[in-house]
Amino acid sequence: MNGSYNTLIAGVIGSGKSFCEKRIIDALISQGGNMYVLIDPKKVELHQYRNNVGVLQYADDEESIYEALCFVYELMQSRFDDMRANEQTVSTEPHVFVFVDEMAFLMQGSRKKEYVRMMSQVTLMGRAARIHLILCTQVATQDVIPACIRDNMTNIVCLRQRDAGKYRYLLGSFPGKLPMIGKAYVYTPMMCEPEKIDTEKVWEAINR
Ligand SMILES: Nc1ncnc2c1ncn2[C@@H]1O[C@H](COP(=O)(O)OP(=O)(O)OP(=O)(O)O)[C@@H](O)[C@H]1O
Numbered sequence: 325m326n327g328s329y330n331t332l333i334a335g336v337i338g339s340g341k342s343f344c345e346k347r348i349i350d351a352l353i354s355q356g357g358n359m360y361v362l363i364d365p366k367k368v369e370l371h372q373y374r375n376n377v378g379v380l381q382y383a384d385d386e387e388s389i390y391e392a393l394c395f396v397y398e399l400m401q402s403r404f405d406d407m408r409a410n411e412q413t414v415s416t417e418p419h420v421f422v423f424v425d426e427m428a429f430l431m432q433g434s435r436k437k438e439y440v441r442m443m444s445q446v447t448l449m450g451r452a453a454r455i456h457l458i459l460c461t462q463v464a465t466q467d468v469i470p471a472c473i474r475d476n477m478t479n480i481v482c483l484r485q486r487d488a489g490k491y492r493y494l495l496g497s498f499p500g501k502l503p504m505i506g507k508a509y510v511y512t513p514m515m516c517e518p519e520k521i522d523t524e525k526v527w528e529a530i531n532r
């Protein structure tokens with residue numbers, strides 16, 4: 325695995341974001357050897373994974389979420405220090421996948437600016453350090469997913485959106501037909517245009 329796995333999963337309430345996110349976690353767990361940071365503001369979506377092997381942090385309230393994201397940022401910096409000391413350009417440490425079940429929670433509080441700074445830097449530089457963000461959002465607008473984060477997301481998983489503008493913000497165009505439950509428009513660097521894919525198979529498409 326040497327790809328870039330930063331992924332944005334966006335869709336209205338009940339469109340299947342958490343379902344899709346959990347299928348990705350299941351695929352990573354069955355592959356083995358990965359590490360995870362789970363940010364679960366709703367407290368029930370990722371709770372089932374908190375004791376899994378490789379889970380470095382599970383955070384479900386304001387303070388623990390802040391600590392977990394600072395931990396991720398500092399881990400990235402320390403991996404870069406190690407890489408420089410060892411004259412490596414890519415880390416040989418295990419991949420760390422940071423799942424955020426709902427971005428709006430992070431973007432509403434007083435720490436928004438700091439979160440945007442840390443997360444955009446992780447999306448920019450994390451690949452070499454093998455640290456990847458998988459972000460879920462109900463709302464695909466600039467105030468919840470700033471362009472500096474959106475533009476660094478390698479993979480977009482676009483479930484059902486509220487209006488055509490949201491598809492354009494995510495995919496660059498409105499595909500015309502809305503995806504039904506269980507389907508998403510997925511856009512990865514291996515695709516010329518968004519493809520409609522079963523949400524169960526999103527990780528396969530990202531890893532293609
Ligand atoms: N591919 C699928 N196959 C079968 N059921 C699905 C699929 N995707 C989602 N569902 C079901 O649809 C419902 C809503 O899915 P989910 O909770 O993932 O949506 P969500 O976008 O995370 O919602 P919320 O915005 O409330 O967090 C759940 O009951 C889930 O099991």
Ligand SMILES: [Mg+2]
Nearest residue numbers: 341342343369
């Ligand atoms: Mg959900």
